Amino acid sequence: MPKNNRTPGVALAATAAISLLASACTGSADSRATDDPNARTTLTFWHGWSAPGEVAAIEANIKSFEKKHPNITVEIVKGITDDKLNQALRAGGSNAPDVVSSFTTDNVGRFCTTGALADLKPYLEKSGIDPSKTFLPQMARYTEHEGRRCAVPLLGDAYGLYYNKKAFEEAGITAPPKTLSEFDEVAKKLTKPKGDGYEQLGFMPSFQGYETTFEHYASQFGVEYFDAEGRSNLAEDPAAKALLIWQKNLADKLGGHKKLEKFRTGLGDEWGPKHPFHTGQVAMQLDGEWRGRMATDADLDFEIGAAPFPVPDDQVADYGKGYLSGTILGIAKVSKKQNAAWELVKYLSTDTDAVVSFANAIHNVPSTVAALKSPQLIDDPLYRTFVDIAQHPQSAHAPSSVNGGAFLLTAQDLGVRHESGREKDLDAGLRKTDAQVDKDNEQAR
Structure with a gap:
């Protein structure tokens, strides 16, 4: 489901989330998890879904995971906003989540540069997973920033x-x-x-x-x-x-x-x-x-x-291309159970049956190549139109940025001013927008 509509209220909330996340310092990027993923443990998973059908769908996938990993129990916290998520990633402590999902794809750059989410590259390599081949390439691109992969896609939107x-x-x-x-x-x-x-x-x-x-x-x-x-x-x-x-x-x-x-x-x-x-x-x-x-x-x-x-x-x-977005999934850098957390992240994001069943249940686009080809994927013609759009090679998300989605809000503001006639000189407005984006990005580094 979409979480990127930038009405004024949402824009303010997104700006607040970006500002809060900018202050997060959550540990060094080269730390290594030492927990035993086969030991009996409990993980905390935070997600943003709140509609009854969506909540039931993710809970069904978690139950399937627990059957395959009887040593791991997953405690689920639903309806988590990005504001609350960012606060927890910043503060750490015993109440912080181990695995998190976010609807704000625009924040990947910020998540990666602050170290709020763990680097997933070692885990992917250990599991023999090539993101560019496992995930739809366009979705694989929007879950990394400047070569650092701190997230993987968990379904997408087209x-x-x-x-x-x-x-x-x-x-x-x-x-x-x-x-x-x-x-x-x-x-x-x-x-x-x-x-x-x-x-x-x-x-x-x-x-x-x-x-x-x-x-x-x-x-x-x-x-x-x-x-x-x-x-x-x-x-x-x-x-x-x-x-x-x-x-x-x-x-x-x-x-x-x-x-x-x-x-x-x-x-x-x-x-x-x-x-x-x-x-x-x-x-x-x-x-x-x-x-x-x-x-x-x-x-x-x-x-x-x-x-x-x-x-x-x-x-x-x-013609045939479109805007892409989607839910991202990652491991909190503050988690002390990262190896076990990876087992959950890997299952939710790469197990074909899990991805297909979740996509069918909440009517989102699968994020793995195998799931997109699955005969179990619903064949409703309306839905399939968006599956095709997602796979178009020119479909894409906006680039990741060190300042999250702030640059998009700045461009949006220019659009509102120009549309209303308040921005009389479009060329000057574009130059001012560039200057503001550059200033904001420099302050976020």
Whole structure:
């Protein structure tokens, strides 16, 4: 399930988590665990899932692990936020977890550089596991930072385009758009104004909308966030400027920032049955694989389709790609039971039956190559669209950063200012954004 939507409240929470994690000093990187993984022991596993079905699914996998490792008992703590996780990793002590998962993929760089999570390379080598071959390569890349692997993927998320088939049919649209110019025309055609609002909006492009963030758009444009020296590169990358211009132009075509914002603030909750895509208020939605299951549970009165999100017209050869994210799994550096903890991490992240059953249960994308090929993986066409997006060679997550996801929030802020018309000089805004990102990264080192 997604945990990267950057609405203002989430942005503040993410910033706080990054700031807290920045102060973490949790031991030297060359320490070695000495515990006996075959001895009777108890591990503490912290995770963020809270929905009943999700909690039941991870607990089922833990029970399967305990059957295979009868000497290890796992105590599970659910619903853990990144704030609480970061505090525990910083403080250590007897109440700290041994194994942790996080939905904030953007924080991998910070987890690795602070030493909050143990280096998994020795454990992977000891077990004969090559991350680039075992895991989907795109997911393997977003769980390491500058050659240091402090996490492994535990299922993933792929983003694409959901569309209301009934609205498409009524508008005479026969297929989902592949390029952004086609997408703009479809979004306009599907939009039905009503008074100072909308009876139906073709697409909500706002940077404060559900999942329509700079980061998610950037994957379609192929934005290069940093140059070879690690400095922010947005002002020098034509793709970043093209993204911001396209987004604002589409917002203007659909009624303008003020009208869209007024409509947006009256929409239903992202995680409830009144999501605007469910209610038909919005005809197309950028979202992840979980939305298909949620739409089914909402018992919609129309059929939905799914396709890759469109790409810029000059990148049509790369159509099929999308933004990737996912849950990460690691061992707390403060843990005194790292060898036993590795057995749990290895099982949850690489055992094919465990990965497939968990993916099927919570409707996420498998993170191992073997699981993606498994005949046991659900074959729902909507879901399979996102499995295909995840495997596209150009699908990717944003690069890891020493300052976690702070650089993405800074780019997002620029997008909000530009969309609203408060940033009059886009080139100057991009340069200011680069300067702020570089300053923040330098302070985080």
